[in-house]
Amino acid sequence: MEKYGVIVIGGGSGGLTVASGAASLGAKTALIEKEPHLGGDCLHVGCVPSKAFIEAANEVHTSRQGDRFGLEVSGKADMKQVNRRVRKSIDHIQEHDSIERFEDLGVRVLIGKAQFENPHTIVVGNHRIRGDKIVISTGSRSNVAPISGLEEAGYITNETVFDLEWLPSRLAFIGGGPIGLELAQAFSRLGTQVTVLEGGPAILSKEDGDIQQAAAEILKQELNIVTNAKVDRVSKSSETKKVHYEVNGLKETLDVDEIFVATGRKPNTEGLGLDSAGVIMNNRGFIQVDGTLRTSQSHIFAIGDVNGAFPFTHVAGQEGKLVVQNALFNLKRKISYDYTPWNTYTTPEIFHFGLTQEEAVSQGREIKVYKTSLDEVDRFIAEHKSEGFIKIITDNKGKILGAHAIGKGAGDWMQVVILAVKQGAKIGDLSQIIYPYPNHAAAIERVSNEYWRAKLFSGFIPRLTKKVIKWLP
Numbered sequence: 406m407e408k409y410g411v412i413v414i415g416g417g418s419g420g421l422t423v424a425s426g427a428a429s430l431g432a433k434t435a436l437i438e439k440e441p442h443l444g445g446d447c448l449h450v451g452c453v454p455s456k457a458f459i460e461a462a463n464e465v466h467t468s469r470q471g472d473r474f475g476l477e478v479s480g481k482a483d484m485k486q487v488n489r490r491v492r493k494s495i496d497h498i499q500e501h502d503s504i505e506r507f508e509d510l511g512v513r514v515l516i517g518k519a520q521f522e523n524p525h526t527i528v529v530g531n532h533r534i535r536g537d538k539i540v541i542s543t544g545s546r547s548n549v550a551p552i553s554g555l556e557e558a559g560y561i562t563n564e565t566v567f568d569l570e571w572l573p574s575r576l577a578f579i580g581g582g583p584i585g586l587e588l589a590q591a592f593s594r595l596g597t598q599v600t601v602l603e604g605g606p607a608i609l610s611k612e613d614g615d616i617q618q619a620a621a622e623i624l625k626q627e628l629n630i631v632t633n634a635k636v637d638r639v640s641k642s643s644e645t646k647k648v649h650y651e652v653n654g655l656k657e658t659l660d661v662d663e664i665f666v667a668t669g670r671k672p673n674t675e676g677l678g679l680d681s682a683g684v685i686m687n688n689r690g691f692i693q694v695d696g697t698l699r700t701s702q703s704h705i706f707a708i709g710d711v712n713g714a715f716p717f718t719h720v721a722g723q724e725g726k727l728v729v730q731n732a733l734f735n736l737k738r739k740i741s742y743d744y745t746p747w748n749t750y751t752t753p754e755i756f757h758f759g760l761t762q763e764e765a766v767s768q769g770r771e772i773k774v775y776k777t778s779l780d781e782v783d784r785f786i787a788e789h790k791s792e793g794f795i796k797i798i799t800d801n802k803g804k805i806l807g808a809h810a811i812g813k814g815a816g817d818w819m820q821v822v823i824l825a826v827k828q829g830a831k832i833g834d835l836s837q838i839i840y841p842y843p844n845h846a847a848a849i850e851r852v853s854n855e856y857w858r859a860k861l862f863s864g865f866i867p868r869l870t871k872k873v874i875k876w877l878p
């Protein structure tokens with residue numbers, strides 16, 4: 406039986422980070438992936454294709470608005486062309502995540518489904534391999550809500566949408582989280598009539614309340630969004646799919662050509678033989694880990710979506726880097742999610758960092774909230790893209806507890822705040838750096854000026870300066 410220092414199960418965002426890190430540091434490393442290619446969900450059915458699809462849809466949308474400048478644009482978007490562009494983006498990045506590249510790094514790549522035989526032994530096809538340390542990074546998949554008639558009528562998810570060869574005229578999205586909304590808006594921009602049925606009282610339930618409200622107002626210009634929608638069943642008559650739902654006690658039926666289900670995620674743990682490994686799961690069905698990302702077996706780690714902490718590519722990567730150290734050097738370093746931001750790539754983009762106002766209040770903190778509309782920031786005004794705002798939540802001393810923004814490119818220009826907080830800077834420090842005029846990040850300067858305005862131009866300081874100025878010659 407072949408023996409390895411580290412065996413990684415799953416060649417996606419988390420697994421690839423561990424495999425390359427462990428091999429580069431000299432550990433004998435094996436990587437097991439069930440698909441014939443590496444890259445995982447993010448590359449094949451997640452982040453990359455969705456962002457390529459969104460960009461294609463945005464280009465179509467912008468072209469259609471050419472009439473504002475006297476240009477005539479007509480015609481229907483060709484889904485085959487759109488998805489060909491999506492494929493091109495995947496193929497480009499696939500080169501970086503190729504099996505050959507990992508083998509060149511010294512990783513033994515085994516293609517096949519991994520199954521634990523015992524806590525140290527894994528079976529993959531005809532191979533039985535043994536690992537001193539094992540890292541599970543098998544990701545997640547759509548948790549399709551159990552809706553009567555859905556299976557019979559058929560539906561699409563992020564796993565099948567990028568293979569569509571035709572553009573649906575009418576599309577229902579069940580679920581108003583980031584997966585649903587990013588793609589719902591993209592379809593709308595390609596020319597589809599889109600309805601989003603969200604079971605909860607608001608879309609984007611993890612966002613700050615003000616952001617949720619603003620996002621709903623903006624997105625409603627392009628999408629029909631129904632909240633508190635209880636989807637009872639789905640039926641099909643000839644080519645039309647019917648979604649039967651109830652809202653505020655009223656029964657409604659929505660006729661569509663296709664249904665996209667985006668009702669959350671569930672971990673890929675089936676068939677892994679976790680019982681044989683002695684690895685236990687938490688009450689949500691995700692693999693239970695401690696702060697060092699060790700499972701109930703101290704030599705087995707679980708990272709990425711499968712541990713249910715934060716389902717993002719950058720988190721899987723961050724966890725992977727920590728596990729390389731903990732696994733190889735028997736360290737007990739703990740993961741910190743304190744500086745974990747995320748973006749939602751709707752138009753406009755949404756940036757999320759730290760506590761929401763609701764979370765800060767529920768923790769009983771005394772907070773101050775600074776908010777500036779983007780229609781006070783010159784660049785957004787010049788570009789006619791001034792929808793949105795920036796909001797920073799601090800404690801009484803100006804320490805940043807949360808930062809949120811909705812606006813053009815917010816996911817990029819708000820990065821400044823993450824660095825500032827990481828360096829221990831407070832809100833006041835954000836106005837002490839120079840923002841080359843007229844960049845978008847000046848929104849940060851503007852909101853931090855609010856802090857100084859409150860501090861300097863009211864209360865004791867202006868009373869004092871008034872007196873000093875009076876006595877000056």
Ligand SMILES: Cc1cc2nc3c(=O)[nH]c(=O)nc-3n(C[C@H](O)[C@H](O)[C@H](O)COP(=O)(O)OP(=O)(O)OC[C@H]3O[C@@H](n4cnc5c(N)ncnc54)[C@H](O)[C@@H]3O)c2cc1C
Nearest residue numbers: 415417418419439445446451519543544709710716717718
């Ligand atoms: C539509 C969509 C858009 C998204 N957009 C973003 C975004 O913009 N930004 C962001 O940060 N995140 C985004 N995400 C989330 C992101 O894709 C995941 O958080 C990330 O892929 C998780 O990485 P992972 O390593 O845990 O899992 P994955 O990258 O999915 O890798 C898991 C791998 O394990 C393999 N595997 C599973 N079981 C076995 C087994 N038994 N044996 C061997 N191999 C196995 C799988 O085939 C897969 O390759 C998006 C997700 C979706 C669905």
Ligand SMILES: NC(=O)c1ccc[n+]([C@@H]2O[C@H](COP(=O)([O-])OP(=O)(O)OC[C@H]3O[C@@H](n4cnc5c(N)ncnc54)[C@H](O)[C@@H]3O)[C@@H](O)[C@H]2O)c1
Nearest residue numbers: 550580581582583584585603604605667668669716748749
């Ligand atoms: N830009 C990004 O970083 C990005 C993009 C897409 C996905 N992701 C990741 O993927 C994860 C999963 O995204 P998601 O949108 O599938 O999940 P989610 O859990 O965020 O949202 C699912 C939504 O579906 C609703 N829902 C559930 N059952 C329903 C039903 N029967 N009827 C109507 N509504 C129902 C829920 O109330 C919820 O609002 C996200 O948490 C995110 O971390 C990230």
